[in-house]
Amino acid sequence: MTEVAVIGASMTQFGERDAWIRGLLAEAGRACLDDAGVNSDEVEHLYVANMASGEFEGRTGIQNALVSDLAATPAYTQRVDQTSASGGAGIYAAWQSVASGAADLTLLVGGEKMTHRTTGESTDVIATLTHPVEYKHGVTLPSFAGLAARLYLDRYNAPRESLAEVAVKNHANGALNPHAQFQREIDVETALDSPMVADPLRLYDFCPVTDGAAALLFCPVDRARAYADRFAVVSGVAGATDTHVVHERADPTTMGAVVDSGEAAFEMAGRDPADVDVAELHDMFTILEFLQLEGLGFAAPGEAWRMATEGRTALDGDLPVNPSGGLKSKGHPLGATGVAQAYELYVQLVGDAGERSVGADVGLACNVGGFGNCVTTTVMEAG
Amino acid sequence: MTEVAVIGASMTQFGERDAWIRGLLAEAGRACLDDAGVNSDEVEHLYVANMASGEFEGRTGIQNALVSDLAATPAYTQRVDQTSASGGAGIYAAWQSVASGAADLTLLVGGEKMTHRTTGESTDVIATLTHPVEYKHGVTLPSFAGLAARLYLDRYNAPRESLAEVAVKNHANGALNPHAQFQREIDVETALDSPMVADPLRLYDFCPVTDGAAALLFCPVDRARAYADRFAVVSGVAGATDTHVVHERADPTTMGAVVDSGEAAFEMAGRDPADVDVAELHDMFTILEFLQLEGLGFAAPGEAWRMATEGRTALDGDLPVNPSGGLKSKGHPLGATGVAQAYELYVQLVGDAGERSVGADVGLACNVGGFGNCVTTTVMEAG
Numbered sequence: 001m002t003e004v005a006v007i008g009a010s011m012t013q014f015g016e017r018d019a020w021i022r023g024l025l026a027e028a029g030r031a032c033l034d035d036a037g038v039n040s041d042e043v044e045h046l047y048v049a050n051m052a053s054g055e056f057e058g059r060t061g062i063q064n065a066l067v068s069d070l071a072a073t074p075a076y077t078q079r080v081d082q083t084s085a086s087g088g089a090g091i092y093a094a095w096q097s098v099a100s101g102a103a104d105l106t107l108l109v110g111g112e113k114m115t116h117r118t119t120g121e122s123t124d125v126i127a128t129l130t131h132p133v134e135y136k137h138g139v140t141l142p143s144f145a146g147l148a149a150r151l152y153l154d155r156y157n158a159p160r161e162s163l164a165e166v167a168v169k170n171h172a173n174g175a176l177n178p179h180a181q182f183q184r185e186i187d188v189e190t191a192l193d194s195p196m197v198a199d200p201l202r203l204y205d206f207c208p209v210t211d212g213a214a215a216l217l218f219c220p221v222d223r224a225r226a227y228a229d230r231f232a233v234v235s236g237v238a239g240a241t242d243t244h245v246v247h248e249r250a251d252p253t254t255m256g257a258v259v260d261s262g263e264a265a266f267e268m269a270g271r272d273p274a275d276v277d278v279a280e281l282h283d284m285f286t287i288l289e290f291l292q293l294e295g296l297g298f299a300a301p302g303e304a305w306r307m308a309t310e311g312r313t314a315l316d317g318d319l320p321v322n323p324s325g326g327l328k329s330k331g332h333p334l335g336a337t338g339v340a341q342a343y344e345l346y347v348q349l350v351g352d353a354g355e356r357s358v359g360a361d362v363g364l365a366c367n368v369g370g371f372g373n374c375v376t377t378t379v380m381e382a383g
Numbered sequence: 384m385t386e387v388a389v390i391g392a393s394m395t396q397f398g399e400r401d402a403w404i405r406g407l408l409a410e411a412g413r414a415c416l417d418d419a420g421v422n423s424d425e426v427e428h429l430y431v432a433n434m435a436s437g438e439f440e441g442r443t444g445i446q447n448a449l450v451s452d453l454a455a456t457p458a459y460t461q462r463v464d465q466t467s468a469s470g471g472a473g474i475y476a477a478w479q480s481v482a483s484g485a486a487d488l489t490l491l492v493g494g495e496k497m498t499h500r501t502t503g504e505s506t507d508v509i510a511t512l513t514h515p516v517e518y519k520h521g522v523t524l525p526s527f528a529g530l531a532a533r534l535y536l537d538r539y540n541a542p543r544e545s546l547a548e549v550a551v552k553n554h555a556n557g558a559l560n561p562h563a564q565f566q567r568e569i570d571v572e573t574a575l576d577s578p579m580v581a582d583p584l585r586l587y588d589f590c591p592v593t594d595g596a597a598a599l600l601f602c603p604v605d606r607a608r609a610y611a612d613r614f615a616v617v618s619g620v621a622g623a624t625d626t627h628v629v630h631e632r633a634d635p636t637t638m639g640a641v642v643d644s645g646e647a648a649f650e651m652a653g654r655d656p657a658d659v660d661v662a663e664l665h666d667m668f669t670i671l672e673f674l675q676l677e678g679l680g681f682a683a684p685g686e687a688w689r690m691a692t693e694g695r696t697a698l699d700g701d702l703p704v705n706p707s708g709g710l711k712s713k714g715h716p717l718g719a720t721g722v723a724q725a726y727e728l729y730v731q732l733v734g735d736a737g738e739r740s741v742g743a744d745v746g747l748a749c750n751v752g753g754f755g756n757c758v759t760t761t762v763m764e765a766g
Contacts, residue, residue: 060435078472081461095483244444244452
């Protein structure tokens with residue numbers, strides 16, 4: 001099997017952007033090629049991770065537009081959709097394109113343009129990924145998160161403040177990330193006093209609606225040195241599904257697809273949780289950071305909340321989680337998110353993370369589609 | 384590189400179906416697993432080729448629903464969108480998943496549910512894949528086809544009847560295909576007297592709006608014999624793009640992405656056009672059959688129309704084209720089409736094509752996205 005390297009990465013400013021999806025993708029794609037010093041006519045495959053440009057903006061075929069905008073014709077292209085995990089699925093697709101020998105230089109660009117729609121409209125577009133019966137009864141992803149959070153707090157006697165600590169940490173990290181949507185610290189009181197959204201979760205337990213894009217450039221490891229002095233290696237990547245109907249799961253505080261994709265990615269990489277120096281987890285809701293820490297084996301069931309309250313997941317902790325600011329602070333443009341998680345790992349691994357550098361050799365990213373309906377996990381290491 | 388086999392295939396009845404996208408995908412997926420005698424819990428990757436379930440039906444995450452509906456959890460899944468070439472892109476994605484070693488058993492299901500929308504609405508959804516300036520001026524794919532057809536007929540002094548002969552042939556073939564939307568023959572006069580749509584193209588130069596799904600099951604060639612006595616091998620598969628803005632192309636009667644993807648697929652397979660015994664071409668419009676015959680090297684520029692008038696592309700000709708009935712007669716449920724093309728090659732290659740069998744050892748399928756914006760070509764051979 002061909003080993004696959006990441007030789008360049010980029011992300012745009014996240015937030016409310018005065019640009020449409022096509023402009024965001026082109027901005028990230030160009031910046032990534034510039035980062036690697038590669039001409040666009042060398043690109044053989046170009047994957048676009050995006051959930052819903054048609055629903056949000058009335059535009060389809062954005063992958064074909066991007067190939068033209070980057071002057072990469074006749075590069076092959078395809079759109080990868082795995083709902084809110086489209087970016088992670090894009091990493092898996094790009095990895096497969098290089099590992100299979102189909103392409104030697106594959107560009108992945110993930111992005112979403114959302115802020116021109118109201119928060120309600122965006123939430124509704126996302127909710128179309130739920131089971132039709134869930135959807136008809138008005139269940140949205142935030143409501144699932146509220147139910148899971150209440151159960152978690154009750155079952156494990158975890159303090160409500162522990163969820164607020166996740167938001168406080170990720171805002172502190174985001175304050176160091178010039179690409180983040182929110183670059184300001186908050187305190188626990190602000191989080192706990194914010195408006196109720198889905199009891200017990202409040203406004204600061206949720207990621208915002210965001211525009212943005214991110215990109216990664218892949219090639220075989222044995223060619224990486226020709227392009228870059230410093231690069232990263234995708235040592236493990238895998239994806240898994242859980243039941244489409246959330247209430248059919250045996251244990252609502254265990255995300256089966258996190259467990260399965262994590263185990264497969266660790267096995268492929270020949271790594272275990274103790275080897276990981278930095279993790280980017282899918283904190284669309286604060287409770288998800290706990291469920292992923294436990295599902296991936298970083299904490300025993302019911303123990304992840306202690307990692308937050310003890311500061312172990314802070315930048316100076318033993319396992320920094322979401323040094324980028326996470327979805328909470330950096331923002332969550334659906335198709336961009338998984339790619340932006342890997343961007344953060346890349347800059348951490350090659351030494352470009354600036355103030356938020358944690359000195360990592362091994363990183364992990366977990367990208368959650370729906371409410372754990374499909375999850376991808378990626379292990380990246382310094383090349 | 385791992386060689387990749389197709390060990391099972393299926394397609395649903397195409398036409399106006401009383402089922403939503405989820406039901407169509409599950410029907411095709413189950414039938415394909417039954418065809419191969421494989422249990423759903425053996426499936427490792429499941430790719431869903433679909434352009435626009437969100438736009439047509441307001442449902443997203445249909446790939447996750449399908450995994451649950453087939454009882455294939457925790458199989459990894461992703462939706463593959465390459466507009467009207469989503470099926471061909473799905474073949475390429477499934478090939479990559481097996482060839483890379485990521486999965487040993489990969490199911491591809493392509494489908495689209497369209498007939499609950501008016502023809503105008505469907506045409507508009509498809510037109511969102513064009514360049515925004517083209518879209519704003521009301522240009523649709525049928526209008527591009529009309530312009531290309533007029534130029535082709537004028538430039539090569541080809542008779543208008545040659546286009547009608549494509550429709551007549553594909554209707555004759557469709558009459559032998561129990562899955563086809565239209566199972567009745569037409570004559571040249573009927574085609575020539577049908578209502579004008581985009582001068583010089585008339586109603587019978589266009590494929591219908593269709594519901595349907597199709598599926599293929601892939602595994603490494605060295606494992607295929609364990610599953611099936613007869614199987615097919617994907618010996619070549621490639622994709623390429625052309626300019627996103629159609630009028631930027633140097634020659635409107637040459638589809639660059641057909642040429643590029645065809646050359647790459649032939650090179651990978653170690654084949655040339657003379658080796659091909661049967662072809663499934665993307666006859667969304669009759670003129671496209673000529674442009675693909677020429678772009679793929681089956682005919683010199685300006686000569687493909689003679690293949691139609693001389694009967695060379697008929698079932699008993701030297702290169703049978705669209706024995707399935709093609710998009711014209713079989714129907715064109717966008718995400719299903721590329722998969723259904725490969726279904727036809729599969730049944731031709733393994734000897735299950737019944738009355739329309741042409742006795743083929745090597746087959747080729749060409750799936751066109753947009754107006755040639757992105758094209759995939761697949762070469763399949765008897766295993």
